[in-house]
Amino acid sequence: MEEELKQIVDAANANVGAVSNRAAFEAFKAGITGPNGSLTKVMKSMGQVAKEDRPTFGKRINEAKQQVQAIYNSALEAIEAAEIAERLGPPIDPSLPSPDSEPGSLHPLTQVREEISRIFKQIGFTVAEGTEVETEYYCFDALNTPKDHPARDLQDTFYLPDDADFGNVSKKSDERYLLRTHTSSVQIRTMLKGEPPIRIISPGRCFRRDTVDATHSANFHQVEGLYVDKNVTVRDLKAILDYFFEQLLGKGTTTRFRPHFFPYTEPSFEVDFSSSHLAKLGSDWVEIAGCGMVEPEVFASVGYDPEVYSGFAFGMGIERIAMIIYGIDDIRYFYQNDHRFLKQFA
Amino acid sequence: MKISLNWLKRYIDLPESPKEIADSLTLLGFEVDDMESTGLPQLENVIVGEVLDRQQHPDADKLGVCRVALGDAIGEKTIVCGASNYKVGDRVPVAIPGAVLPGGFKIKRSKLRGVESDGMMCSGKEIGAGEDAAGLLILEGRPELGTPINAVLTESDTVFNLEVTPNRPDCLSHLGIARELAAWYQRELSYPAVDNLPAPGDRPSGEKIFKSASVECEEDCPLYRATVIKGVKIGPSPAWMQDLLSSIGLRPINNVVDVTNYVLHECGNPLHAFDARDINGSKITVRNARECEKVVTLDDEERTLSSRMVVIADDERALAVAGVMGGQNSEVKEDTTDIVLEVAYFNPTTIRWVSKTLGLSSDSSYRFERGVDPSSLRFATDRAVQLILETAGGTVCGPEQVAGSEPMVEKEIELSTDWVRAKAGFEISDEEIRDSLERLDMVISEENDGDWLVNIPSYRGDLDRPIDLLEEVLRIYGTDKIPSGAVVATATGENDNPITEFSRRAANYLVGQHFNEVVNYTLRSEGEQQNWSESVSRMALGLKNPISEDQTQLRHSLLPGILESLRLNRSRKTGATRFFELGRVFREVNGKVVEMISVAFAECSLGRPRSWKLREADDFFTAKNRATLLAGFAGIDIGRFKVSQIVDDSTAWQKGQAAVIDDPRAGILAEFGLMNLERIKALDIEGDMVAGSFSILPERLKAAKRVQFQPFSLFPPTAKDLALVVDQSELANDVVRSIEKIAQKATQGAFAMESIYVFDIYEGEGLPAGKKSVAVSMVFRSSERTLKDKEVNTAFEKIQNVIREKTAFEIRD
Structure with missing residues (x-):
C-alpha cells in the first residue's frame, strides 16, 4: 500500500513532463484523481483497511494527494506559461521602428500664430476673428482710407463681382465686396459690437493682388492688435511691443520706432527690432511691424468719443516672422507643403 | 524717390557719411530702401x-x-x-x-x-x-x-532711394528733404536766391507773344501762372545740371526742358514749357476736355480724353493733359525761341483720377495728386525763369499772366503741452516741444501757460490737429528715444473667439492622428472648380479681377488643395500620405454665397515607404469617425442629422463608398469616405483616397457651454437582443431610430431603454435576396430599482409586437 502510493506519485512525477497542454493535463489528472484514477482507486480501498491502520493510511493518502496536487500546480503553471509565450510570440526587437505613420505636425504658420496668441494672452489680449471676404467700408472707409487711395485699386485689391451677394458678410450700404487686405476690418467690427476696454489680436488670412515670388504670395497671414481704453499712451504701445518681441525673439531683443504713415493711425510708426539671438541678421535693425495710435477718424466711424478714449493698433506679417525666427528664405515653402519642410516643425 | 547727396549739399552742410545721413532720414520717417554711391569710396591709407x-x-x-x-x-x-x-x-x-x-x-x-x-x-x-x-x-x-x-578725387555722389509716405508731398524734392535734414541736424537751410531777376515793372511786354491765360474749371485748377521768355537759345544744359539730373535717373534733353525737370526735383513744383509759336491765338485756356478729344502726349501715345479730364488748350486744340503730361504739338524744339512757362496748382483728386484713368503717371502727376503747396508757385516760377535765363539766355517778359487765386493755406493749431505729455505717456518738457516745432519752421504765435497757438507752414498740408503735431514733436524728439515701460494689462473678461478654439482642438486632434497640416491658397482655378462636382461647378465663386488664370475662384473646399499637397509629396517621394488643412471655404446656398469655417483631411493608400509590419488601412468608417469627432469640437452632433449616401458619379466622392450630411439650415456640411476613384486618377494621383471634411458657418460656432451633471443609475442593466430582416437599402441608423421610438412608448416611463447598438449585419444564405439582417442589442435600466425579468420581458414583447404590426421589418428568429 505504501508502495502503491509511492508508485502513483513517482509515475505522476515521471509523466507530468509530457503534459504540454490543457487537454493532456485533464487526461493526466483524470488518470490519477479522476473517478477511475489510480489515486482514487487507492482511496476507495480505505474501507478494506483495518480500523487501527486507518489514521496512518489516511495520513499517507493525504500526503500523496498533496504531492499530486503540487505536481498539478506546477504542470498548470508550465502550461499557462507556454500559452502566454505562444500568445506573445518571440521577444521583440526594440530597435525596429514603429510601423505607424510618422508624427503629425502643425504647419509652421499655425505654430507662429499660436505662439503670438499665447504671448499676447499673457498680457490680456484675446483672439478675435472675422471673415476673409469683407466689404470696402470695413476694409477701407471705416479705417480713414481716402476714397481714391491706391490700395483700393483693382490693381492692388481683389474684388468680388458687382452682383455678388454674401449671406454672412454684412455691408454698411451698397459698397463692394472684396478680399480683405488686412485684418483691420476685424478691429472695426469688434469696436462696433462692443465698448472699451477692447484688447484683441486678430490673426488671419489676407489678400493682395501681388505676383508670387520669394517674398510675395497671393495670400498671406497677418496678425493685428488693438487696445482701446482711457488714457492709452504712445509709451504703452512701446511697452507692449517691447514685451512681445522680447518674449518672441529672446531676452535682449530691442525695438525702435520709426515715424511712418498709415491712414488709420496717428502718430504712426514702423517697428524695427534687433536681436543677438538671430545670428543671420547681424546687429542691424530689421523691420518687423507697423503700429500707431488709433486715428480719431477711426473712432468716429465706430462711434467712440476720441475725447474720452484713446488706443493703439499694430500689425505684422506671420510669414515674415516665421521666416525670421526659423531662418526660411522663400515664402513659397509655406504653400508647397513638402513633408520634408513640414516635419521639421513637428 | 531718388535723392542725390550732392544735390542736397547745395542747400545744407552735410559732413556726415552717407550711411549716417541715411540713418537720419530713416529716423525722420523717410525709409531708405537702398543707396548707391558713385565715385571714390572712403579709403584709408x-x-x-x-x-x-x-x-x-x-x-x-x-x-x-x-x-x-x-x-x-x-x-x-x-x-x-x-x-x-x-x-x-x-x-x-x-x-x-x-x-x-x-x-x-x-x-x-x-x-x-x-x-x-x-x-x-x-x-x-x-x-x-x-x-x-x-x-x-x-x-x-x-x-x-x-x-x-x-x-x-572728390567727385563722388550717393543717391538715396527713399520712401516718401503719401502724407508728405512737401518732401518730394531735394529742398523738401534738405529742410527735414536741417531740422534734424539743426543747421541752416539755404534756399536758392532768386533776387537777381528783373523786377516786374522792368520787363518788356510779352503780349505780342502771348496774350492771356484763363481757367474755365476753377475747381480742378485753382491757380495758373504763365510767364513768357523770349529769345531763348535751345542747346544742352550745363554739365552740373546734367550730372545732377542723370544722378537721379533723368535723361538730359535740352536746357529749357532740363530746367523744368530740375526745378521739379529741386522745389517739388511741376512746370511745363510750351513753344509760344504753337499756341494758336496766343491764349491758353484751362478747360475740361471734350468727350473723345485727342492729344498726342510727349511719350508718343495718342490719348483719348473724357470730359472729366482737364486740358491746357489754345484756341483750337489741347496742348497738354493738365498736370500729367505735355503734348507733342507744343513741345520745346531745337529751333524754339519764345516760350511760355506754366506753373500751376491742380486739384489733387482730379489729377489722381486722370492719371489713373489714362494709366499715365509722370513725375508731375505724382506730385500734383499728392498735393503741391499753392503758395510755392511764385518761387518756383522765379527759380525756373532764373535758370532758363542763365542756361538758355533770353529775356523774361511781363506781365505774368495769372488766372485764379492762391487757395488759403494758412493754418493755426491750438496745442496744450500737458496734452502732448498725456498722449505721449512720458515726460517731455515744454522746451523740448517748442524746440521740435520751431525746428520744423512752425511758429508759436501765442502762449498762455502751456496752451499754445501754433502757426503751420504753408507746405505742411498734412497738419490739421493737435494729434498731428504730437507726431511732429516725437519725430524731432526722436522716435527711437520713446521710452519703454511696464506693461499695463487690462482684463477685458473676453475669451478667444470660438473659431480659434475650434481650430485648435481640430488641429490638435488631427496632429495626434499622424496628419500633417498643410496651408494652400484660397484662390483656385476655374477648371479645378468646374471638375470637382456638378453642384460646385454652378456656384458663383469667381473674382472680379483675378491676377492669373489659375487663381480665379474662391475655394469651395480644402480638399483640392490637400490633394495637390499629396500629389506633390508623392512625386517628390517624401513618403507622407496624411494631410489636413483648416481654413475658410465658400459655398453658394440659396443664391447667396457664405463663408464657412472648414477642416478637411485625406489619406492616400499609396506612397508610404514599405514597412516590416502592416497596419490595417483606414476606411469609410475611420473617415466617418474623424468627421464626427471634428464636428463634435464645433458642438455639433452629426449623428442627429440625415446622412445621405453618395449614389452617383456627379460628385468628388465614390458612389456607394461615401456619405454627405448637408444641412444649410444648421449651417453645416460634412462629407466623408472614399474619394471618387476616377477623378482622383484624373488628377494624376495613384492610390485610394480616404478623406473627410466638416464645414460650419462661423456664426453657428458657439463658445462651449458649461456642462450640467446628470445623475446615473446604480442598478444593474438588462439586455435584450433582436434581429430584424430589412430591405438592403434600409439604413441601419433608421432601423435603430424606429426601434428607439417604439421602445420609448413600450416602457412608458416606468424604466428606460438606456442604449441600443447594432452588433451584427448579415446578408446572404438564409435570407431572401435584397434583404439584410440588422441585429441590435437593447439595454434597459431603471434609475430606482433592479428591473424584474417579467417587466422587461413584457416590454420586449410589446416592442416586438409593435415592430410586427407597424413596421416593414421582419423579426428574425
Whole structure:
C-alpha cells in the first residue's frame, strides 16, 4: 500500500513532463484523481483497511494527494506559461521602428500664430476673428482710407463681382465686396459690437493682388492688435511691443520706432527690432511691424468719443516672422507643403 | 524717390557719411530702401605719391622697381609696379600697408619675385574711381604728397532711394528733404536766391507773344501762372545740371526742358514749357476736355480724353493733359525761341483720377495728386525763369499772366503741452516741444501757460490737429528715444473667439492622428472648380479681377488643395500620405454665397515607404469617425442629422463608398469616405483616397457651454437582443431610430431603454435576396430599482409586437 502510493506519485512525477497542454493535463489528472484514477482507486480501498491502520493510511493518502496536487500546480503553471509565450510570440526587437505613420505636425504658420496668441494672452489680449471676404467700408472707409487711395485699386485689391451677394458678410450700404487686405476690418467690427476696454489680436488670412515670388504670395497671414481704453499712451504701445518681441525673439531683443504713415493711425510708426539671438541678421535693425495710435477718424466711424478714449493698433506679417525666427528664405515653402519642410516643425 | 547727396549739399552742410545721413532720414520717417554711391569710396591709407625713379626688376621683364615719395610723414618707399603708362615725376594714388581696397583687397608689405615692395601704386579701377584698369591713375594738378586720395578725387555722389509716405508731398524734392535734414541736424537751410531777376515793372511786354491765360474749371485748377521768355537759345544744359539730373535717373534733353525737370526735383513744383509759336491765338485756356478729344502726349501715345479730364488748350486744340503730361504739338524744339512757362496748382483728386484713368503717371502727376503747396508757385516760377535765363539766355517778359487765386493755406493749431505729455505717456518738457516745432519752421504765435497757438507752414498740408503735431514733436524728439515701460494689462473678461478654439482642438486632434497640416491658397482655378462636382461647378465663386488664370475662384473646399499637397509629396517621394488643412471655404446656398469655417483631411493608400509590419488601412468608417469627432469640437452632433449616401458619379466622392450630411439650415456640411476613384486618377494621383471634411458657418460656432451633471443609475442593466430582416437599402441608423421610438412608448416611463447598438449585419444564405439582417442589442435600466425579468420581458414583447404590426421589418428568429 505504501508502495502503491509511492508508485502513483513517482509515475505522476515521471509523466507530468509530457503534459504540454490543457487537454493532456485533464487526461493526466483524470488518470490519477479522476473517478477511475489510480489515486482514487487507492482511496476507495480505505474501507478494506483495518480500523487501527486507518489514521496512518489516511495520513499517507493525504500526503500523496498533496504531492499530486503540487505536481498539478506546477504542470498548470508550465502550461499557462507556454500559452502566454505562444500568445506573445518571440521577444521583440526594440530597435525596429514603429510601423505607424510618422508624427503629425502643425504647419509652421499655425505654430507662429499660436505662439503670438499665447504671448499676447499673457498680457490680456484675446483672439478675435472675422471673415476673409469683407466689404470696402470695413476694409477701407471705416479705417480713414481716402476714397481714391491706391490700395483700393483693382490693381492692388481683389474684388468680388458687382452682383455678388454674401449671406454672412454684412455691408454698411451698397459698397463692394472684396478680399480683405488686412485684418483691420476685424478691429472695426469688434469696436462696433462692443465698448472699451477692447484688447484683441486678430490673426488671419489676407489678400493682395501681388505676383508670387520669394517674398510675395497671393495670400498671406497677418496678425493685428488693438487696445482701446482711457488714457492709452504712445509709451504703452512701446511697452507692449517691447514685451512681445522680447518674449518672441529672446531676452535682449530691442525695438525702435520709426515715424511712418498709415491712414488709420496717428502718430504712426514702423517697428524695427534687433536681436543677438538671430545670428543671420547681424546687429542691424530689421523691420518687423507697423503700429500707431488709433486715428480719431477711426473712432468716429465706430462711434467712440476720441475725447474720452484713446488706443493703439499694430500689425505684422506671420510669414515674415516665421521666416525670421526659423531662418526660411522663400515664402513659397509655406504653400508647397513638402513633408520634408513640414516635419521639421513637428 | 531718388535723392542725390550732392544735390542736397547745395542747400545744407552735410559732413556726415552717407550711411549716417541715411540713418537720419530713416529716423525722420523717410525709409531708405537702398543707396548707391558713385565715385571714390572712403579709403584709408591711400595717398598721393610721386615716382622718383624706376629701375628694371632683376628677375621680371614686366616689373619695375620704383622709388616713390609719399610726403614728409612717410618719406620714400620702394614699390614694385607692373604698369607702364607712367613716367618719373608723375603723381599717382599709392596704397600703403594697411590699406583695404574695394573688393576687400588688403595691402601689406610683400616680396615680388625677391624684391621688397612697400605698397601698391593704383589704377583708377583698383581704388574704385572708374573702370580704367589699363595703367596707373595719373593725378592731374600735382596734388600735395601724402594727401589722402579722398581729398583729391572728390567727385563722388550717393543717391538715396527713399520712401516718401503719401502724407508728405512737401518732401518730394531735394529742398523738401534738405529742410527735414536741417531740422534734424539743426543747421541752416539755404534756399536758392532768386533776387537777381528783373523786377516786374522792368520787363518788356510779352503780349505780342502771348496774350492771356484763363481757367474755365476753377475747381480742378485753382491757380495758373504763365510767364513768357523770349529769345531763348535751345542747346544742352550745363554739365552740373546734367550730372545732377542723370544722378537721379533723368535723361538730359535740352536746357529749357532740363530746367523744368530740375526745378521739379529741386522745389517739388511741376512746370511745363510750351513753344509760344504753337499756341494758336496766343491764349491758353484751362478747360475740361471734350468727350473723345485727342492729344498726342510727349511719350508718343495718342490719348483719348473724357470730359472729366482737364486740358491746357489754345484756341483750337489741347496742348497738354493738365498736370500729367505735355503734348507733342507744343513741345520745346531745337529751333524754339519764345516760350511760355506754366506753373500751376491742380486739384489733387482730379489729377489722381486722370492719371489713373489714362494709366499715365509722370513725375508731375505724382506730385500734383499728392498735393503741391499753392503758395510755392511764385518761387518756383522765379527759380525756373532764373535758370532758363542763365542756361538758355533770353529775356523774361511781363506781365505774368495769372488766372485764379492762391487757395488759403494758412493754418493755426491750438496745442496744450500737458496734452502732448498725456498722449505721449512720458515726460517731455515744454522746451523740448517748442524746440521740435520751431525746428520744423512752425511758429508759436501765442502762449498762455502751456496752451499754445501754433502757426503751420504753408507746405505742411498734412497738419490739421493737435494729434498731428504730437507726431511732429516725437519725430524731432526722436522716435527711437520713446521710452519703454511696464506693461499695463487690462482684463477685458473676453475669451478667444470660438473659431480659434475650434481650430485648435481640430488641429490638435488631427496632429495626434499622424496628419500633417498643410496651408494652400484660397484662390483656385476655374477648371479645378468646374471638375470637382456638378453642384460646385454652378456656384458663383469667381473674382472680379483675378491676377492669373489659375487663381480665379474662391475655394469651395480644402480638399483640392490637400490633394495637390499629396500629389506633390508623392512625386517628390517624401513618403507622407496624411494631410489636413483648416481654413475658410465658400459655398453658394440659396443664391447667396457664405463663408464657412472648414477642416478637411485625406489619406492616400499609396506612397508610404514599405514597412516590416502592416497596419490595417483606414476606411469609410475611420473617415466617418474623424468627421464626427471634428464636428463634435464645433458642438455639433452629426449623428442627429440625415446622412445621405453618395449614389452617383456627379460628385468628388465614390458612389456607394461615401456619405454627405448637408444641412444649410444648421449651417453645416460634412462629407466623408472614399474619394471618387476616377477623378482622383484624373488628377494624376495613384492610390485610394480616404478623406473627410466638416464645414460650419462661423456664426453657428458657439463658445462651449458649461456642462450640467446628470445623475446615473446604480442598478444593474438588462439586455435584450433582436434581429430584424430589412430591405438592403434600409439604413441601419433608421432601423435603430424606429426601434428607439417604439421602445420609448413600450416602457412608458416606468424604466428606460438606456442604449441600443447594432452588433451584427448579415446578408446572404438564409435570407431572401435584397434583404439584410440588422441585429441590435437593447439595454434597459431603471434609475430606482433592479428591473424584474417579467417587466422587461413584457416590454420586449410589446416592442416586438409593435415592430410586427407597424413596421416593414421582419423579426428574425
